[in-house]
Amino acid sequence: MNIVIKPFTEEMIPEAGHLLALRHKRNRALLPLLPTRFEELSATTQAVETLWKKKFKNGHAAYRDGRMVGYLLGDFTVQSWGRCGYVYLPGYALADGEKATVTQDLYCALGEDWVKQGVFSHNLYLCAADANIINAMFGLGFGKERVDALLDLGTAAIPETETPPGIMIRKAGAGDSDHLGSLSDVIMRSLSNAPYWHPTLPEEWEELREGWAELADDKEWTVWLALENNEALGTVGFRPEQENPTSLLVSPRTTYLSVAATKLKARGRGISTSLTWQGLEQASKDGFDICYTNWISPNLPASRFWPRFGFKDVAYRLSKQVNPMISWTRTG
Numbered sequence: 065m066n067i068v069i070k071p072f073t074e075e076m077i078p079e080a081g082h083l084l085a086l087r088h089k090r091n092r093a094l095l096p097l098l099p100t101r102f103e104e105l106s107a108t109t110q111a112v113e114t115l116w117k118k119k120f121k122n123g124h125a126a127y128r129d130g131r132m133v134g135y136l137l138g139d140f141t142v143q144s145w146g147r148c149g150y151v152y153l154p155g156y157a158l159a160d161g162e163k164a165t166v167t168q169d170l171y172c173a174l175g176e177d178w179v180k181q182g183v184f185s186h187n188l189y190l191c192a193a194d195a196n197i198i199n200a201m202f203g204l205g206f207g208k209e210r211v212d213a214l215l216d217l218g219t220a221a222i223p224e225t226e227t228p229p230g231i232m233i234r235k236a237g238a239g240d241s242d243h244l245g246s247l248s249d250v251i252m253r254s255l256s257n258a259p260y261w262h263p264t265l266p267e268e269w270e271e272l273r274e275g276w277a278e279l280a281d282d283k284e285w286t287v288w289l290a291l292e293n294n295e296a297l298g299t300v301g302f303r304p305e306q307e308n309p310t311s312l313l314v315s316p317r318t319t320y321l322s323v324a325a326t327k328l329k330a331r332g333r334g335i336s337t338s339l340t341w342q343g344l345e346q347a348s349k350d351g352f353d354i355c356y357t358n359w360i361s362p363n364l365p366a367s368r369f370w371p372r373f374g375f376k377d378v379a380y381r382l383s384k385q386v387n388p389m390i391s392w393t394r395t396g
């Protein structure tokens with residue numbers, strides 16, 4: 065019997081939750097650091113329900129012989145570069161034994177909804193264990209843009225770290241807002257370089273600086289600073305990552321590594337290596353079991369750096385830009 069694609073409705077949530085629980089169980093067999101709770105129907109049903117409650121959602125489900133064998137749910141948000149459609153990790157599942165062409169067909173339906181609504185930036189978060197679906201999406205013109213990764217702090221071999229000569233490493237605190245603010249442009253500059261060329265609007269720069277500066281006083285964050293002659297040259301920050309109904313990557317006692325940056329003039333001296341190992345060691349001592357981080361895969365300094373610490377890919381964001389001219393060139 066052929067596949068029938070239908071628009072997603074609220075009544076489909078339990079069946080979708082069932083498919084998601086099975087998918088997560090298969091994913092976890094390959095990636096054991098994924099959280100256990102999403103093998104439970106109650107958690108996956110809640111995850112799908114949460115996505116379906118979003119304001120600007122679209123979704124479709126695939127049926128064979130009256131049984132749901134796949135679904136794809138997305139929603140769009142407005143960014144400074146336009147309307148962007150996202151399928152988050154709980155937003156898809158495919159029954160065991162079904163071909164990834166089903167997910168391709170579901171994307172045709174979802175993507176068509178998006179294009180009709182002026183959404184030309186299409187983004188899919190997919191579990192790294194779903195290689196067949198990832199490949200099927202590459203076949204539709206998607207590319208890998210972001211990597212989400214986990215590190216098992218229980219088994220990580222954290223080496224003795226040597227602080228680079230002339231550098232002082234310490235935790236940031238009140239009074240360090242200027243130090244942190246001075247590092248706020250490092251990542252956006254890296255993202256603007258080849259081969260990503262990602263623009264950050266000048267109107268956003270000051271807000272970015274304020275956000276980094278505020279980390280100095282934020283009790284939730286543990287931020288490490290590397291200083292030389294009282295100038296901040298690098299930083300790495302950690303905060304507890306909260307479990308929520310859709311966080312398919314987050315187990316209890318997970319810490320999130322972010323705001324990692326070394327000024328261009330100080331790169332390659334071992335500053336970030338030293339900050340990162342010290343931060344991971346402290347996180348482990350503080351009772352965290354897993355460290356989560358993510359990076360933009362075409363941001364080469366980052367994507368060549370993090371795997372060295374033992375971070376393992378667990379999910380990807382695939383992206384595709386549709387040419388907006390399709391809005392007025394298509395007839396009928």
Ligand SMILES: CC(C)(COP(=O)(O)OP(=O)(O)OC[C@H]1O[C@@H](n2cnc3c(N)ncnc32)[C@H](O)[C@@H]1OP(=O)(O)O)[C@@H](O)C(=O)NCCC(=O)NCCS
Pocket residue numbers: 228250251254298324325326327330331332333334335336337338358359360363365366368369
């Ligand atoms: C990623 C980043 C934080 C690394 O910072 P860094 O302080 O240069 O890192 P390190 O010096 O510890 O390591 C960088 C390189 O120097 C090497 N290195 C480490 N210690 C060294 C030492 N004592 N002497 C010479 N080289 C050294 C490392 O092996 C690494 O090699 P690679 O270039 O082949 O990857 C930095 O490139 C950066 O800020 N990039 C832009 C912002 C960014 O992308 N941030 C991450 C967002 S996810």
